[in-house]
Amino acid sequence: MRQYEMFEISLTGEISEDNQAEVTAVISFEGKEKQIKGFYAGNGVYKVRFLPESAGLYRWKVNGAVSGEGEAVCVEAKAGEHGLVKPVGTHFIYEDGTRYIPVGTTVYALLHQEKELREQTMQTLQTAPFNKIRFCVFPKHFDFNSNEPEMLPFQITDGRPDPAKPCYEFWDRMEEYISRLHAIGIQADLILFHPYDHWGFARWSRQECLTYLTYAVRRLSAYPNIWWSLANEYDAITEFKHEWWAEFAALIRKEESCRHNLSNHNLLWKWDFANPDTTHVCLQSSAFEEVPELMEYGKPILFDECGYEGDIPYPWGNLSGFELVNRFWKAAVMGAYCTHGETFWNPEEILWWSKGGTFKGESVPRIAFLKEVLESLPGDLTYEVSDAERAYFEKGREGLKELAGTGGFPAAFVDYPNELLPLLIRTMTEMRSSFRDEVILIYNARQCRSFLEVELPAAGHYTIEILDVWDMTRKVQMTGACGKVRVEMPGKEGIAMLALKEH
Amino acid sequence: MRQYEMFEISLTGEISEDNQAEVTAVISFEGKEKQIKGFYAGNGVYKVRFLPESAGLYRWKVNGAVSGEGEAVCVEAKAGEHGLVKPVGTHFIYEDGTRYIPVGTTVYALLHQEKELREQTMQTLQTAPFNKIRFCVFPKHFDFNSNEPEMLPFQITDGRPDPAKPCYEFWDRMEEYISRLHAIGIQADLILFHPYDHWGFARWSRQECLTYLTYAVRRLSAYPNIWWSLANEYDAITEFKHEWWAEFAALIRKEESCRHNLSNHNLLWKWDFANPDTTHVCLQSSAFEEVPELMEYGKPILFDECGYEGDIPYPWGNLSGFELVNRFWKAAVMGAYCTHGETFWNPEEILWWSKGGTFKGESVPRIAFLKEVLESLPGDLTYEVSDAERAYFEKGREGLKELAGTGGFPAAFVDYPNELLPLLIRTMTEMRSSFRDEVILIYNARQCRSFLEVELPAAGHYTIEILDVWDMTRKVQMTGACGKVRVEMPGKEGIAMLALKEH
Known part of the structure; x- marks a missing residue:
């Protein structure tokens, strides 16, 4: 032991x-x-x-x-075994205190492909930057996903999957992959339900769901790298009542042998992240500007589906490599995290997002670069609330009026509709986050700035680096910077600025 | 005569x-x-x-x-003289029936620069694709605009500009440029007020404004290429009461010798385009997805400030060349129009957007390409309302439910909040416009599609072209296409598809 x-x-x-x-x-x-x-x-x-x-x-x-x-x-843990990943505030940490910076990918139907393809996927993951993967218990029936799996998680009885009758061989296979993912440092963000179904899993009764979950959780919860994702697009499973989901989460908490990360992934309606069994925010969204409001849950924020690099007709599946990388950095500078996926069409219909295989896009090495940058920092980044945001959060419109009175906010903007004000305020300043007074990160996204006035904490001296998120370069631009400095920038898309306190 | x-x-x-x-x-x-x-x-x-x-x-x-x-x-008009540009539905036409496709640019303080720079600007415009320019009567006081003009439109009396005392030399100069713009086919979209002021024009009383407008309109309204833009960022001129603006418009209608195009440009609050003196929609916005609602005014829609190609710190002034071109095409495929501007920083602080000079960006030739493409079509494009949009417009949520019942709309989306439904519906399909059954334009924007199923009108046969909006190429992809066709696409950003009816 x-x-x-x-x-x-x-x-x-x-x-x-x-x-x-x-x-x-x-x-x-x-x-x-x-x-x-x-x-x-x-x-x-x-x-x-x-x-x-x-x-x-x-x-x-x-x-x-x-x-x-x-x-x-x-006996004491083996080197490299860090225990469970747990949320601490809006970030994560392993049980042994090691930092965990989630950099996920998505292969929904990983387990339901033929062995050769599964092995290719594992080989791809071996050298990839990803340390979390989202995949489903149930097979997937959807566009580009018409291959019937060799076996199902449960036997079909009278044309209906029976949650009391597992296909044990399938569960053995699932465990094999969970273990192998663990061995290469990857958290298994296991999706327990999803709507892309023609076998009947998405039409189970509440009791059938509970039977299935009880079995799955008793079986899998001692794997240190398991995360529970109640569903993918939970709100698209129209046969399930909304109140079931909190009940499912509570059942998991009751049955699991130790507390794993748990959340729920949406199509249109965000899950209630205040739910006490929910450990983190999980989103289908690329509205990174909503992070400051989401931070009020006090939980880590994962944009688990922010769109996929690819070329299929759907808007969610044809981002350029740059755009996906851009989204990863936008999340990062808000103190949040994105998850990768690839949807390049090919006649074999092997799209990474569902089936795995190999990467065909250009984002993966850039995501690795982002991960390296984040790992090189002394701590996790948190979004810096601007003066205007703080004024608005604390005193509403009155706070903005006061700030406008001192010239800190344009008077013309004070009367803007309440629900749009936070976003308006946010787009007026650069996206900026920090770790204490040690690190400041600014990300320009698609803004092609040739310079920017940056306010550094007055106390320290900083080394300023310019990062090109696509070319994957870090270049020292200034040393000994302090107070308000004009930082020259290359005037192109995908530029970040790091200010690192000198010691 | x-x-x-x-x-x-x-x-x-x-x-x-x-x-x-x-x-x-x-x-x-x-x-x-x-x-x-x-x-x-x-x-x-x-x-x-x-x-x-x-x-x-x-x-x-x-x-x-x-x-x-x-x-x-x-005597009859000289060849090349087409008369006033007038709105017809959501498009424009010259008085003599010639099509007018607005392709504008912006040089706010054109008239307030030194002669050498003004002449350079005119030379640049001579070979540019632009046929409309937005510029101000009053000089501009703003970032990168600190040079005092040689003269003001009105004399300063007791530290205050006096609208009864024009600097006649300035008005002569203005007329010279209006004439010269006309000679090179450019509409003068004259901005009558703006907030970037330290001389007192933006602090005039209502009566002073009326005195000024009366003079300006009597003087300028016989120029065939004049458009009246009541203001730039009218809602940022905090000293003016909101009700003044409609009064200004009415005064212009009373005083002008023939009816010119007239609108008003906003910072945050869109002008009321239902105003009967207003001929077109003028916006500071890049929310092209709002076009279908704006079309209900039955007037042409100009995104007169959709952001500028440049590299200054402000988000409105640091678009990549591609992004500005992308916005022009997004407007075009919605049956609307964008206006160009450039804000590249340089130590001389000569930024095209305010002062003119020469182009430093990459968008202008691509805007010329778009203009050529539009001119090559047999008529103006109008946004095609999708089945789901029509169902929603006509019967609201009930219409969507009916459509969902026939499989034409995802059931999960029906209950989405009312105010967000139109946008949701719109993002589900490609952006598509048409001219009768003669032309269909689809623009993929940043979506990197490698193919798309396209539904063509069943009656005709079509030649399908793939356009690269950045590389400025048109390539015939298919001929004789009809009904539902799979169109192969290059899987990159900035691709448009044109289907042209064969005759």
Whole structure:
């Protein structure tokens, strides 16, 4: 047994017709007891899994469909094992304190492709910058996704998938990939439901959903790299009642052996991120200017679907490489995160976004560059609220009037409609974030500035770098800068400025 | 006297202290009489001007501060003289029936620069694609605009510009440029007020404004190429009451010798384009998706300030050349029009947008290409309302529900908030416009499509061209296309498709 690695108790018992047998383990560690539910893994095998988060002596006792007991010494984590990724404010950190900067990609139907393609995908991921991947339990039926999978997660009974009858082979495969993703440092952002269905998963009753979730969570929650994504486009699953989703989240919290990240992905209607079981904001959106309002949830903000680099007819699937990179940087400078995906059409209909394979676009190395830049900083960036925004947040229109009185805000803008004011205020200044007084990042996006007056914290001296997000260059522009400085810029799209405090 | 050319009656009388002397001419033509007001031109000279819109015998009789009478035969228009530009529906046409496709630029303080620079600007315009220019009567005080003009339109009395005391030399200069612009086919979109002021023009009383407008309109309205732009950023002139603007428009209609195009340019609050004296929609905006709603005014739509190609810090002044060209095409495919401007910083602070000079950007030849493409078409383009938009316009949400029932609209989208539905609907389909069943234009903007299914009118056969708006190429892709066709596209930004009916 090793800290941060799944520990599995496997016991043999009766062959079961379905997965409804109850198995419970009581785990004792340092005088505390924890109850964990097991699951039926097929072939008369029952398993209970848990993730030891600390080193030491663990005792376990299993009861139910099978029984047994034992103990094991859990040794300190292996180098490179960091434990679960947990939210801290609007950012993430591994359990052992290591920074985790989410840089995700998307291969929705990863598990439902043929072996050769799955292996190619894993090979591609091996050298890619991504440390999170969104993929689905269920197969996908959609444009460019008409290939029937070799097997389904559940058996079809009377033309309907039966959540009490898993295809154990599928679940074994899923676990294999979750483990292999973990081995290459990738969080498995597992999508539990989605609307692109013709098998019946998106038409399950509430009870069928709960049966499925109970099984999935008992089985998978001891994998350290699991994240729960309740759905992709939850609001497009028209057969599910809205109140089910919070119930699903609560069930997951009850059944999981340790608390994983959890959120829900929308088509049109954002999920309620105030939901206490929800750990982060997950969005289909490229409205990065809404980040300051979203920050009020106090949770990390992931634009998990901000559009895909590609060339298909749909507007969500034909961004230029530059535009996707631009969106990653826009999110980054707001203190948020984007997720990658690729939708290049080809006669084989192997589009990375659903099926994996290889990258055909130009964004991936640039996303790697962004990741390197963020990793090189001493801490995570947070959006800097401007004076006008602060005035507006704190005192509404009156605050802006006061600021206008001192020349800090244009008087003509004060009477703008309330709901549009925050965005108006935001577009008036550059996008800027910081980490304490150590780092200031400004990102010009598509604005081709040839210079910018930048206000630095008065106390320190700063080295100013100009970054070209497409050419992937960092160039020192000034050293010893302090106070208000004019920074020369190359007057093209995709330029960022980093000010780093000198020590 | 020649049709479509200004006819001027010039009489000498008393030297006047101010411009308040009244002169009235009665013009008789084919049994009809028209009263036209004259103005004092300085040095004891009084003038009455009018624009003969038809050939024939004109008689005139002047009374007031000076008097006189006479007659003249007006001969048919010279080749190349087309008369006034008038709105017809959402497009324009010259008085003689020639198409006018507005392709404007902006040199706000054209008249207030030194002669050498003014001449350079005129030389640049000579070979440029522009057929409209926005410029101000008053000088401009703003960033990059700190040079005091040689002279002001009005004398300063007690530290305040006096609208009764013109600097006649300035008005002569203005007229010289209006004439010279006309000679090279450029409409003079004259901005009558603006907020970038430190002389006092933007702090005039209502009565002072009326005095000024009366003089300007009596003096300038016989120039065939004059358009009246009540203001630039009218809503930023905080000293003027909102109700003044409609009064100014009405005064212009009363005083002008023939009806010119008239509109008003906003900062934040769009002008009321339903105003009966307003001939077209004039916007500071790049929200081209709002065109279908704006079309309900039944007037041409000009995005007179959609951002400038340049590199200054402000977001409105640092578009890439591509982005400005992209905006021109987005407007074009919505059946609307953009206006050009350039804001490249240089140590001399000569930015085209305010001062003229030469072009430093890359958009101008591409704008010329767009103009050529539009001129090559048999008629003006009008935005094609999609089935979903029509359903929504006609029956609101119920219409969408019906359409969703037949599979023509995603059911999940029906309940989206009312105010956001039109935009949502619009982003779901390609931007497409047409001229009868003769021409269909689709513009992909930044969407990098590698193909698109296009529905052509069933009756005809079409030649399909692919246009690269940046590389300025037109390439025939298919001939004899009809019905639903798959059109291959180069999968990059800035691609348009033209379908031209074969005859």
